[in-house]
Amino acid sequence: MAADFNWAVGGEAGDGIDSTGKIFAQALSRAGRHVFTSKDFASRIRGGYTAYKVRTSVDKVQSVVDRLDVLIALTPRTIEENLDELHEGSVIIYDGERTTMQDVEIPDEMTGIDVPLKRLAEEAGGAIMRNVVALGAACEVAEFPIENLDSALEKRFSDKGQKLVDNNKEAARAGRSYVAEEYDHEFDYALETTDEDYVLLNGDEAIGMGAIAAGCRFYAGYPITPATDVMTYLTGRIERYGGHVVQAEDELSAINMALGAARGGARAMTATSGPGIDLMTETFGLVATSETPLVICNVMRSGPSTGMPTKQEQGDLNQMLYGGHGEVPRFVVAPTTVAECFWKTVEAFNLAEKYQIPVYLTADLSMAVTEQTFTPDTFDMDQVEVDRGFVVDESTIDDHLTDSGGFKPHEITEDGISPRAFPGTADGAHMSTGLEHDEQGRRTEDTEMRVEQVDKRNRKVETAREREDWSPREFGDPDADTLVITWGSNEGALIEAVELLSDDGVDVRVLSVPYVFPRPDLSEDVKAAENVIVVECNEQGQFADLVEHDVLERVDRVNKYNGVRFKADELADAIRSTLATGVEA
Amino acid sequence: MSSDIRFTDFKSDKQPTWCPGCGDFGTMNGMMKALAETGNDPDNTFVVAGIGCSGKIGTYMHSYALHGVHGRALPVGTGVKLARPDIEVMVAGGDGDGYSIGAGHFVHAVRRNVDMTYVVMDNRIYGLTKGQASPTSREDFETSTSPEGPKQPPVNPHALALASGATFIAQSFSSDALRHQEIIQEAIEHDGFGFVNVYSPCVTFNDVDTYDYFRDTLVDLQEADHDPTDRDAAKDVIFDTETEHQGVIYKNEASVPYHEQHGVDEDMSVIPDGAPESATDLVREFY
Numbered sequence: 001m002a003a004d005f006n007w008a009v010g011g012e013a014g015d016g017i018d019s020t021g022k023i024f025a026q027a028l029s030r031a032g033r034h035v036f037t038s039k040d041f042a043s044r045i046r047g048g049y050t051a052y053k054v055r056t057s058v059d060k061v062q063s064v065v066d067r068l069d070v071l072i073a074l075t076p077r078t079i080e081e082n083l084d085e086l087h088e089g090s091v092i093i094y095d096g097e098r099t100t101m102q103d104v105e106i107p108d109e110m111t112g113i114d115v116p117l118k119r120l121a122e123e124a125g126g127a128i129m130r131n132v133v134a135l136g137a138a139c140e141v142a143e144f145p146i147e148n149l150d151s152a153l154e155k156r157f158s159d160k161g162q163k164l165v166d167n168n169k170e171a172a173r174a175g176r177s178y179v180a181e182e183y184d185h186e187f188d189y190a191l192e193t194t195d196e197d198y199v200l201l202n203g204d205e206a207i208g209m210g211a212i213a214a215g216c217r218f219y220a221g222y223p224i225t226p227a228t229d230v231m232t233y234l235t236g237r238i239e240r241y242g243g244h245v246v247q248a249e250d251e252l253s254a255i256n257m258a259l260g261a262a263r264g265g266a267r268a269m270t271a272t273s274g275p276g277i278d279l280m281t282e283t284f285g286l287v288a289t290s291e292t293p294l295v296i297c298n299v300m301r302s303g304p305s306t307g308m309p310t311k312q313e314q315g316d317l318n319q320m321l322y323g324g325h326g327e328v329p330r331f332v333v334a335p336t337t338v339a340e341c342f343w344k345t346v347e348a349f350n351l352a353e354k355y356q357i358p359v360y361l362t363a364d365l366s367m368a369v370t371e372q373t374f375t376p377d378t379f380d381m382d383q384v385e386v387d388r389g390f391v392v393d394e395s396t397i398d399d400h401l402t403d404s405g406g407f408k409p410h411e412i413t414e415d416g417i418s419p420r421a422f423p424g425t426a427d428g429a430h431m432s433t434g435l436e437h438d439e440q441g442r443r444t445e446d447t448e449m450r451v452e453q454v455d456k457r458n459r460k461v462e463t464a465r466e467r468e469d470w471s472p473r474e475f476g477d478p479d480a481d482t483l484v485i486t487w488g489s490n491e492g493a494l495i496e497a498v499e500l501l502s503d504d505g506v507d508v509r510v511l512s513v514p515y516v517f518p519r520p521d522l523s524e525d526v527k528a529a530e531n532v533i534v535v536e537c538n539e540q541g542q543f544a545d546l547v548e549h550d551v552l553e554r555v556d557r558v559n560k561y562n563g564v565r566f567k568a569d570e571l572a573d574a575i576r577s578t579l580a581t582g583v584e585a
Numbered sequence: 586m587s588s589d590i591r592f593t594d595f596k597s598d599k600q601p602t603w604c605p606g607c608g609d610f611g612t613m614n615g616m617m618k619a620l621a622e623t624g625n626d627p628d629n630t631f632v633v634a635g636i637g638c639s640g641k642i643g644t645y646m647h648s649y650a651l652h653g654v655h656g657r658a659l660p661v662g663t664g665v666k667l668a669r670p671d672i673e674v675m676v677a678g679g680d681g682d683g684y685s686i687g688a689g690h691f692v693h694a695v696r697r698n699v700d701m702t703y704v705v706m707d708n709r710i711y712g713l714t715k716g717q718a719s720p721t722s723r724e725d726f727e728t729s730t731s732p733e734g735p736k737q738p739p740v741n742p743h744a745l746a747l748a749s750g751a752t753f754i755a756q757s758f759s760s761d762a763l764r765h766q767e768i769i770q771e772a773i774e775h776d777g778f779g780f781v782n783v784y785s786p787c788v789t790f791n792d793v794d795t796y797d798y799f800r801d802t803l804v805d806l807q808e809a810d811h812d813p814t815d816r817d818a819a820k821d822v823i824f825d826t827e828t829e830h831q832g833v834i835y836k837n838e839a840s841v842p843y844h845e846q847h848g849v850d851e852d853m854s855v856i857p858d859g860a861p862e863s864a865t866d867l868v869r870e871f872y
Contacts, residue, residue, distance in 0.1 A: 030872070155872075199871035209867050215856035218668050220660075241861045242851040244667055249693040253660040256653065260633070260664020263651050264672065265854025268664065282654050290651065379868045384860035404598070422854045423649040423665070423672045429627040431597075431643055433652035442599055443644055 003057070005142065005191060006067050008082065009131065010040070010051030011074030019156070020072075020131040021052025022371065024138065025200060026152035028056045029373050031145065032194030036061040036492070037202075037371040038565070040081070041310035049077050058192055062337070062372070062492030063568040069189065070141055072134045076104050086110060089188055093137050095130070111187075113137060113179055120174040125167035132168050136175025144191040146176055199376050203341040203367035203489075204229030204271075207297060208237070210345025211269055213384045216295070217243035218261035218268040220254040222276060225309050226365040227299035230271040251276035255283045255296065262292045263432060265422030267349050271297035274316045275306070277323065284358055285324045286434040290441075291410065291418065291457070293352035293359075293389070295345070300364040300488075302563050311563030312366045314488050317542040320360040321517055329457050331359040331464070332516035336473060336491040338372045339379070344514060346384055351468070354389040355460045356420060362516075364537065366565040367489035392419040394426050401427060408439040412452050416459030465518045472511040472520050480507035483529035484575060485522065485555075487513045487543050489565065490535050496568035501575060508575065519546070526551045533558055533578050537565065592621040595630070597647040603638060608785030608796075611759035612706050613642055615783075616675065619769035620648075625673045633662040635678030635687065638713045639706040639785075642677050656687030659694040659703065666701045668853040670844055673773070674701035681711050684720040684740045691742075695749035695778055700842040702772045702779040705742065706759075708787035709794045716790035726793060742782050743823040743834055747816075752777040752840035754819065755833045758799050759785040764807075764831060771833055777840035784829070799829060806832030814838055 009020045018039070025035045033056045040051040053068070055061050068085040071078065072093045079092060086092070088109040094101050096114035106112030115137045121129040132153070139146045153168045201209070208230050211219070219238060221231045235245045248254035254270045261268035272280065277298050287294045300316045302308035320332050331351055335344035341363055348361040392400060400408050400419045407430045411418040418439075421428030431441040436453060438444045473491070476484075476498040486494050491512040498508045509529070513519060526532050526547065532555040534544035541557040548555055558574045560566055595617035603609050620630055627648040634643035636655035643650040649672070653661050662676035683691055683705045694703065710728070711717040718731040721742070725734035746754050753775040757765040765783065772779030784799050811832065812818055819835035844850055 197872065199868055201871045205871070212867060213860040213864050215861065217851075217853035217856065218664065220664065237867065239848070241864075242853065244847065244849045244853075246663070246667065248660065249689055252657060253663075253690055253693070256657040256660035257664035257667075259653075260651070260661035260666075261668035261853065262664070263649075263661070264631070264665045264668035266668035267853075267856060268668070283657065286654050376868050376872075381860035381864040381868070384864070386856065386858050386860075388856075406598075423631050423669055424629055424854075426628050429630075429648050429650075431650045431652065433643070434654060435652065442597070 004061060004065070005056050005069055005189060006053070006065065007056070007070045007138065007142070008051050008053040008068055009072040009074070009134065010049065010078030010081065012048045013050050015074050016131050017050050017052050020135065021054060023149070023152045023156055024135055025054050025371050026155060027148040028054065029198045029200040030151045031148040031191070032196035032198065033058055033191065034061050034198065035200060035371065035373045036063065038064045038366070039369050049075070049081055051078060051081070056191070058194055063496045064565065065569055066567055070138055072138060075100060079104065083107065091141050091187060093134055093141065111185065113141065113183060115175060115178050117175070120178060121171050124171035124174050129168055129171040132171045133175035136172030137179045139172070140176040140179040141187050142189045142191045143187065145193060146172060148193065197376060198373035199379070200371050200373050201338065202229065202369055202371045203338045203363045204299065204369070205233045206338050206341035207271070207345050207361070207363065208233030209379065210342040211349070212238055212241050212243070213342070213381060214267060214346040214349040215386050216267045216269050216349060217241070218258065218266045219243070219270065220246040220248045220257035221270050221272065222248050222251045222254050224273045224276050226301055226368040227271040227273050227297065229368065230297060230299070251279040252283070255280040258294055259283060259287055259292055262294050263423070267353070269295040269297060271299060273299050273301050274303045274319065277316065277319060281323045284330070285326060285328050287358040288328045288330060288457070289434045290432040291356040292432065293356050295348045295352050295359050295361055298360055298362045299368045300362060308563045310365070312364060312537055312565045313561060313563065314364050314537040315542070315561070316362070317516060317538070320362060329357060329461050330517065331355070331357060332362065333359060334362045334488050334514055334516050335367070336488060336512045336514050338367060338370060339374050340514060341367065342379055350385065350387045351464065354387055355417065355464050356389065357460060362488070364489050390417050390419050392421050392425070392428070397421060397425060397427055402440065406430070406440045409441050410437060410453060410456070411439050412456050415463040416456045417463065461518065470515045470518050470520045472513045472522070475510040475512065477502070477507040477509055480509040481530040482506070482508045482533070482579060483511065483525060483531070484508055484533045484535055485511045485513065485543070485547060486535040487516065488536070490537065493566040493568045493571050494535060497571035497575060500568060500572040506576065506579070516543070521550065522547060523551045526553055526555070531579055532556065533575060535566070535571065537561060590621050590626045592617040595620055595627055595646050595648060597645055599644050601645045602641065604789045606788040607638070608708060608759040608787065609639060609642065609706050611762060611765065612704065612783045612785045613645060615757070615759070615762060615765040615769050616677070616704060617646065618766045619773055620673065620675070622766070622770055623773045629671070630673045630675065631665045631669070633658045633665065633674070633676045635682030637679040637682050637711070639677060639679035640682065656682050656685070657690065658682065659687065659690040662701050663694060663697065663699050666699050667844070667849050670850050671852055675704065676701060677704045677706065680705060680707040680709060680719045680721045684742055688720070692745065692749045695746050695751045695780065697843050698750070698752055698777040698840060700777055700844060702769065703781070704769065705782045706785040707782050708785050708791055709739070710787045710791040712787045712790055723793065741823065741826065746780050747819065747823055747835060751780055751835065752837040753779040753833070754835040755781045756831050757781055757783050758803055758831050759783055760796055760799070761831065764805065768831070768833060775836065775840065777842040802829045803831050804828055806830055806834065
């Protein structure tokens with residue numbers, strides 16, 4: 001693998017960190033380099049620090065590492081926060097004329113590049129372009145052709161006028177020239193460019209794009225970190241495809257609006273995070289009982305209660321599996337990469353409609369806010385299939401009417417799947433309800449019908465188990481004695497960890513599971529392995545519990561719940577030490 | 586729609602379990618007649634019902650319908666109407682469903698001004714749970730959970746609606762069949778959110794707000810020469826809490842419904858077999 005390059009810009013909230021980082025990531029992507037980004041939102045010590053980190057290589061990158069090569073530090077704190085990741089030879093770009101940075105100390109063995117960011121920006125047209133001057137300086141340090149930055153600046157600012165674009169390009173050049181002239185220094189970096197075309201997007205955007213591709217026309221949501229970007233993405237885009245976004249007054253309303261649209265025959269979705277799922281849970285039972293197809297996206301963050309709202313966690317698995325009173329049939333689909341966020345969203349809509357069931361589509365914060373590069377054909381729209389399931393129209397409804405002409409939306413069938421009639425279909429008028437009901441949707445407390453309807457709803461899950469492909473994704477050495485199982489966004493870090501372990505002679509087989517319910521039967525895989533480790537971002541090992549429940553064997557666990565995603569090197573160490581001390585083989 | 590639709594076509598084959606004499610019978614009859622009279626039929630009508638005695642209405646009527654969870658009928662109706670502008674949407678619930686557990690949704694549904702009708706069967710009591718104070722119960726109304734009365738002023742739903750920017754506010758009485766039907770009809774025909782609070786007496790648990798009480802006290806705004814397009818006049822009616830009124834209280838004739846404001850006019854149930862044409866544009870945006 002080609003050497004990777006790790007870069008970050010950090011400062012205070014309000015310093016424009018996010019957009020600066022995104023512009024640099026875009027420039028790298030346009031230069032045909034792979035990019036994987038991460039964000040430090042908040043504090044380990046006190047409020048205010050934020051950073052945008054970019055890992056880039058000409059090869060695929062799919063995780064973050066504990067290393068930082070070039071850092072643009074707008075505050076002294078940015079340096080303090082990253083001391084662990086900075087190393088001998090790291091370059092720190094800063095503005096020594098900024099009051100807070102005047103006395104900043106550059107750690108030994110590192111190179112400080114003092115650039116008057118603000119002054120140069122003012123000369124180019126405005127202090128606001130300070131960060132762009134820094135990006136120009138970074139281009140010089142990393143030996144990265146500045147034309148790629150130009151291209152990213154054009155994308156970012158073109159709708160605000162050519163003048164602004166030109167000013168920004170000039171600001172970037174001022175930064176580059178300053179470093180070239182003032183620092184007669186050979187830096188160790190030379191960022192190669194390629195002719196590859198990449199697209200750069202995050203998990204929330206991939207979910208939004210997947211929804212539009214799948215024919216989702218109605219979205220209702222209430223803003224919540226880290227799911228808001230799904231809504232932001234859809235707003236202004238879904239309309240181009242005949243759809244609409246409603247910002248609801250709360251999550252209770254959001255899921256009920258989506259339910260209404262789904263009853264109207266639209267493909268509908270809402271997205272939220274754990275606290276919103278709590279509020280939606282009552283209606284979730286109604287969605288399932290009324291057999292309404294609905295996709296409910298949960299972008300997980302650290303809980304419980306308000307928890308750490310801008311931090312990573314995979315703690316909602318049990319909530320999604322078991323939340324709600326009574327016994328509620330459901331599916332839980334959990335994409336494992338940014339690209340899979342797209343494809344699993346498409347799949348979630350098909351599953352929802354084919355089985356007339358609510359589907360939890362769950363991502364986590366790390367995946368939601370990570371920008372990652374892919375080749376455009378990763379999202380080949382010709383591969384998108386739409387299966388609306390068992391829908392009747394005027395010509396087919398007659399087979400599903402009672403003798404007196406009543407439509408049977410909950411008809412007892414062998415596979416559990418009943419016909420669906422959209423409003424407006426002649427002779428299809430019917431009731432949908434959260435009350436137990438008969439085949440026509442009319443309230444009943446008849447003991448036999450109750451059992452028939454419960455069995456029918458559960459039978460749909462069994463049908464889906466047989467008809468659909470619930471396979472896990474497999475990586476690493478298929479014959480290894482050690483099996484590592486994971487779910488959600490840990491996949492990328494785990495794949496890289498396994499490569500590191502393999503270099504050390506430790507062979508590992510990886511199963512990354514995108515389906516929590518129904519899920520693949522891993523019995524054979526677990527029994528065949530000598531060591532089994534389940535990796536996840538929570539304390540209790542909720543997925544590990546499921547594996548033990550399914551297989552009736554103990555497994556080892558690697559858990560992380562400090563709010564930060566797994567890094568490849570850290571994960572390799574954790575697996576190594578678990579193998580050395582694991583209580584269970 | 587076929588012109589031979591009769592209001593009985595909106596009746597289901599389920600016999601109502603409301604108490605004999607319940608106001609909800611009259612409320613429902615008026616709704617069915619108004620729907621038939623405005624050219625709707627069961628296959629193009631969607632009724633959303635809340636929870637409570639009133640919530641049973643979806644079962645007794647014949648149409649596309651959803652009987653939801655407590656207090657969330659308005660969001661469901663909003664979703665149906667935005668996805669299916671071609672469908673007539675009527676939302677029905679009680680005073681508990683609409684002004685207590687669902688009060689937050691009421692305010693925002695009014696603000697959105699989605700073109701649908703909201704009928705609140707207001708009996709000023711919780712009937713299905715056997716007689717507790719409701720948000721519209723009188724301050725001194727004694728119930729099992731408020732032995733000396735709630736000691737709080739009742740919610741003024743019309744005032745809440747007006748303050749939230751309502752474009753149609755009305756009050757009817759289930760027992761005045763003709764006027765009730767007329768008012769519901771006007772709400773259906775209104776271009777926007779048609780809100781009708783209906784006095785729908787509970788004969789079992791409310792011995793204060795009875796048929797006789799309303800018959801004796803109701804002032805019909807039509808007879809009182811009230812001009813519903815006059816917002817100030819509407820305000821006077823709404824804050825005159827000493828008098829029980831019936832009729833259209835306020836109507837904004839310049840109402841622009843949500844779908845016009847937002848350009849939502851497509852039948853969202855119709856989608857292609859694969860990704861929509863030009864979906865690849867979305868991928869290109871990420872270059």
